[in-house]
Amino acid sequence: MTAPYSDYALQLYQIIDATQNLVNDFVASESNGRMWTREEIRFRVQESLLELAQETGMLRSVRVIPLTEDLNVYSLPGDCIRPIRIMMNGLSGHVVMPKALSDYDIAGDVYTGAGEPYQFFRDNLEPDEIGLIPVPGADGSSSAVDTKHGMVRSVQDADSGEYLPFDAGSAPRRLTGVPSARRGRGRIIYDMISTYGNLQVWYIRSPVLWEDWKTYPDEDFPEWLHKDFKYGAASKLLVGAKKGIHRLKGPRFTAKWGRAIADAKRWTKYQGQARGVVPL
Amino acid sequence: MTLSSYRRDRDRLVADTRLLMQDFGGERFTEASVIEALHDTILDWNLRTRQVLVEAPFGLYEDHGEIDLRHRIQEDDGSLRAFAYHQRIVFVNSHDPAADGNPAGNPAMLGESIQTVDFRHILQGQQGTTPTRWMTDLTSPGKFWINPIPSEDGGDLDTPDYLGNFIATYIAMPTQMADGTEYPDSMIPAIYHAAYPHGAAARLFENGDEDDLKIADEFENIYMGWVLKATRDSHRGRTPYNSTRPL
Numbered sequence: 220m221t222a223p224y225s226d227y228a229l230q231l232y233q234i235i236d237a238t239q240n241l242v243n244d245f246v247a248s249e250s251n252g253r254m255w256t257r258e259e260i261r262f263r264v265q266e267s268l269l270e271l272a273q274e275t276g277m278l279r280s281v282r283v284i285p286l287t288e289d290l291n292v293y294s295l296p297g298d299c300i301r302p303i304r305i306m307m308n309g310l311s312g313h314v315v316m317p318k319a320l321s322d323y324d325i326a327g328d329v330y331t332g333a334g335e336p337y338q339f340f341r342d343n344l345e346p347d348e349i350g351l352i353p354v355p356g357a358d359g360s361s362s363a364v365d366t367k368h369g370m371v372r373s374v375q376d377a378d379s380g381e382y383l384p385f386d387a388g389s390a391p392r393r394l395t396g397v398p399s400a401r402r403g404r405g406r407i408i409y410d411m412i413s414t415y416g417n418l419q420v421w422y423i424r425s426p427v428l429w430e431d432w433k434t435y436p437d438e439d440f441p442e443w444l445h446k447d448f449k450y451g452a453a454s455k456l457l458v459g460a461k462k463g464i465h466r467l468k469g470p471r472f473t474a475k476w477g478r479a480i481a482d483a484k485r486w487t488k489y490q491g492q493a494r495g496v497v498p499l
Numbered sequence: 500m501t502l503s504s505y506r507r508d509r510d511r512l513v514a515d516t517r518l519l520m521q522d523f524g525g526e527r528f529t530e531a532s533v534i535e536a537l538h539d540t541i542l543d544w545n546l547r548t549r550q551v552l553v554e555a556p557f558g559l560y561e562d563h564g565e566i567d568l569r570h571r572i573q574e575d576d577g578s579l580r581a582f583a584y585h586q587r588i589v590f591v592n593s594h595d596p597a598a599d600g601n602p603a604g605n606p607a608m609l610g611e612s613i614q615t616v617d618f619r620h621i622l623q624g625q626q627g628t629t630p631t632r633w634m635t636d637l638t639s640p641g642k643f644w645i646n647p648i649p650s651e652d653g654g655d656l657d658t659p660d661y662l663g664n665f666i667a668t669y670i671a672m673p674t675q676m677a678d679g680t681e682y683p684d685s686m687i688p689a690i691y692h693a694a695y696p697h698g699a700a701a702r703l704f705e706n707g708d709e710d711d712l713k714i715a716d717e718f719e720n721i722y723m724g725w726v727l728k729a730t731r732d733s734h735r736g737r738t739p740y741n742s743t744r745p746l
Binding site: 224225226227240241243245277278279280281303304306309310311312314421439440441442443446463464467468471482486487488 | 538539542543546564569572573581582583584613617622623624625635636637638639640641648672675705706708709712
């Protein structure tokens with residue numbers, strides 16, 4: 220379990236206890252309530268976190284998509300809510316700009332070239348797909364190169380020679396205290412494909428599923444937000460409620476959750492000088 | 500007499516909160532729940548008023564364009580308050596602030612979005628000895644990119660000379676009161692301690708019935724009134740840095 224950054228971090232069971240208190244359904248800590256089970260509340264908590272991630276766009280990640288010659292439609296990463304920036308050839312390459320297919324349609328045109336992609340389109344594709352213009356004229360690199368700004372294929376224990384497995388249920392995160400060779404401090408480890416000749420996608424991602432009662436949420440959520448998760452869960456529990464007190468509390472907590480999202484949106488954006496001048 | 504005469508320790512704040520809720524014997528709310536509500540209130544207070552603010556040096560490393568400031572703070576010896584959100588980044592260029600305690604000679608790095616960088620055809624991967632811009636829109640909270648990416652490590656942070664590194668100013672999460680005799684975070688002026696029982700009582704009454712909710716609204720309004728006062732009176736309200744700061 221990832222250690223928290225502060226005393227304000229809350230575990231899932233604490234959020235559930237707090238939610239039960241808010242909706243007047245608290246019996247005992249770590250117990251089901253009379254009206255809702257812990258699992259039902261956990262589901263609402265997860266829903267709230269997904270809403271938070273969607274509305275604020277605060278959880279961001281980057282992946283490399285390997286390109287194949289003559290293939291112009293690719294799947295976005297499985298946790299991608301929406302892409303925000305696409306690059307070719309890594310950090311010193313070029314930005315791939317958006318293009319609508321309708322631009323060709325209106326002009327009565329069609330694009331048939333092949334080469335290094337410099338535009339992408341998403342219209343006429345499935346939500347988790349991205350198309351490239353022109354069609355890649357060559358396969359991208361597939362070699363495991365430890366580039367300066369690159370990513371690592373795997374981490375190997377220097378003593379045993381064994382490859383360390385990734386926890387598939389967790390967001391990629393930093394390794395600490397592990398006997399392995401890695402470059403520098405603060406380097407995030409991902410599945411590795413060289414960025415050369417391939418697509419690098421920055422995107423807004425969904426939060427990691429939060430299922431264990433005694434764990435903290437996705438570590439990219441600021442811990443100052445944890446105290447507000449109960450409002451999101453409570454607002455969703457009380458939708459369509461019939462009991463008087465719940466009909467009173469439902470809109471109240473919905474408004475409070477909305478304010479928490481608005482605050483989070485503001486405080487996780489650039490807050491330095493020239494705020495209001497720099498477009499974000 | 501000074502402003503610190505208005506200080507209230509945790510025991511006093513708990514008692515004041517109970518007084519507001521007319522729960523003198525703790526029959527309705529446990530002490531632990533009152534303390535938690537007070538800490539959440541003080542945290543919310545600082546997110547809005549930005550009174551607890553930390554300025555500290557951190558290392559720059561060759562080839563490191565992405566910086567996880569939250570993690571760096573955690574890796575520190577524990578003396579730094581936990582990170583809430585960014586305020587300002589300064590690159591320690593030619594002037595050594597440790598020598599005479601004056602950091603003013605160092606240029607602040609300009610906060611930008613990756614869009615403004617891309618539109619000016621600046622390569623994200625370009626390297627250089629003097630980072631001039633920082634960007635938060637490619638990363639999750641607590642992290643940022645700098646540009647140009649450092650082409651060499653900065654100086655040793657453990658010595659007074661930390662040229663080639665950066666100084667980050669960030670809004671911090673206030674330290675919690677560990678026992679009854681402790682006061683709220685020392686960076687918060689004592690005159691605002693009076694606000695916290697109202698904020699805590701509002702939070703606790705949200706767990707109650709219809710009548711409790713009405714009282715919660717009243718306390719919430721009083722608490723937010725204090726927040727507005729603190730923001731109005733804060734010296735940062737007079738600097739160009741905060742002229743567009745929303746409440």
